[in-house]
Amino acid sequence: MQKWLANLRKGYGKKLVSLHSWNGWIVVILALTGLILFQGLWRGILGEGRVIIRYVHIVVGIASLIPVLYYLALAGKHWKQLKGKRLQKANVLIVLGLLVGWLLSGLLLWQFKAVGPAWSNNALYVHDVLTWTGLPYIIYHSLTRLKWLKEPHRRTIKTGSAREGLHPAAKPEAVMSRRAFIRTVVGAGIAVAVGPSFLKWLGNQMSPGAQLDEVIQADANNLIPAPKPLPASSPPIGGGSRGSFRIYTVTPIPAFDNSNFTFIIDGLVEKPQQWNWEQFVALKREAQVSDFHCVTGWSVLGNTWEGIKLKDFLKMAGVKPSAKTVKFYSGDGVYTDSLTLEQADMDDVMVAVLHDGKPIPSDLGGPVRLIVPKMYAYKSVKWLNRIELIEGNHTGYWEERGYDTDAWV
Known part of the structure; x- marks a missing residue:
């Protein structure tokens, strides 16, 4: 083992610089793919390409373990070299902590079905915190040290006779050196660029109810009359939802008013149905409490939904014996999905119009x-x-683009 480590550490300085470079590229790839996955805008643009990017993110994330293990093999010698250099030691520990934290939380998110919603929800929170804090730190570190890394004389204290003079790094510096100025400018730039988004994200995490209120106030729908909540919805029997909804769309968010809203049940049914908004909102509703889980790892718990059970709609229309699948159409004109008749008969599958006693806003998929x-x-x-109601199977929008047809939580 000792001989193997000795061979591994040959050319230690060059290996450390190379390792630093490779680690930087890994972080860049993870940052770019992660931002694409995070931003809802890219979901519609990339289509199934988003699934490929997700796999790239996962593979590169797992591969990030290699430079960590490689560094640990060199760490003993490096740590001795850093003796007395507290800031550099702290930097090494911070970067290692970020990489390990990203890796572990990413693995939990990757295996979300195996670990369950509770673990994946917490893993996503940790992943987000590390990204919001760690990525700006790494960018700052990289930009302010890049030139320093390329100049060996800036990172090695030369020894020799007194006549050779002091190393430039040991000479007195001005109140603010060029390097300090660059650090300040880069740090301020990153703070300005990232700060507002980070504070908004942090506010949503600390007060998800406030975020939901903002979404409701910005509702683009204009439908009259508004559905009047049942006593079970206001106040909500679930006690109010816990967690933050993340808004994902594959198209621009549509808006509805009384002139363009219709709700239809057709296909293989005995009595096709169609309602305008006034008729639809007058249908008898009921309330239920359930959790809401996204495949990307986040959950909103204890939602009180109010609406009409899907199986009651199917009873109204009368399903023909030849029907096997229930196909659903989104008002965006693009998105579709489906359930089998057996799945559609589950007691908690609902066509909802209210969430926690308030109309579902357009950003969250409302009015229905x-x-x-x-x-x-x-x-x-x-x-x-x-x-x-259709006879054959139907492959939904995201299933066509690589999502699992087995959508069970």
Whole structure:
């Protein structure tokens, strides 16, 4: 073992610089792919390409373990060299902590079905915290040290006779050196660029109710009359939802008013149905409490939804014996998904119009959205305006683009 380590440490300085470079590229790839996955804008643009990017993110994330293990083999010698250099030691520990934290939380998110919603929800929170704090730190560190890394005389204290003079780094510096100025400018630039988004994210985590209120106030729908909540919805029997919804769309968010809203049930049914908003909002509703789980790892717990059970809609229309699948259409004109008749008959599958006693806003899929609590949220079609009974199977929007057809939580 000692001989192997000795061979590994040959050319230690060059290996350390090379390792630093490779680690930097890994972080860049993870940052870019992570931002693409995080930003809802890219979901519609990339389509199935988003699934490929997700796999790239996972593979590179797992590969980040290699430079960590490689560094640990060199760490003994490096740590001795850093004797007395507290800031550099702290930097090494911070970067190692970030990489290990990202790796472990990422593995939990990757295996979300195996670990369950509670673990994946916490892992996503840790992943987000590390990204919001760690990525700016690494960018700052990289930009302010890049030139320093390229100049060996700036990172090695030369020894020799007194006549050779002091190393430049040991000479007195001005109140603010060029290097200090660059650090200050880069740090301020990163703070300005990242700070507002970070504070908004932090506020949403600390006060998810305030975020939901903002979304409700910005509702683009204008439908009259508004649905009057049942006593079970206001106040909500679930006590109010816990957690923050993340807004993902594959198209621009549609808006509805009384002139363009219709709700249809057709296909293989005995009595096709169609309602305008006034008729639809007058239908008898009930309330239920359920958790809402997204396949990307986050959850909102204890939601009180109010609406009409899907199986009651199917009874109204009368399902023909030849029907095998229930297909759902989104009002965005693009998104579709489906359930089998057996799945559609589950007691908690609901066509909802209210969330915690308030109309579902457009950003969250209102005025009407499907709720399938036992499945991940890509089955809970937003802006639902049509239900069709069909004979064959139907592959939904995200299933066509690589998502698992088994959407069970």
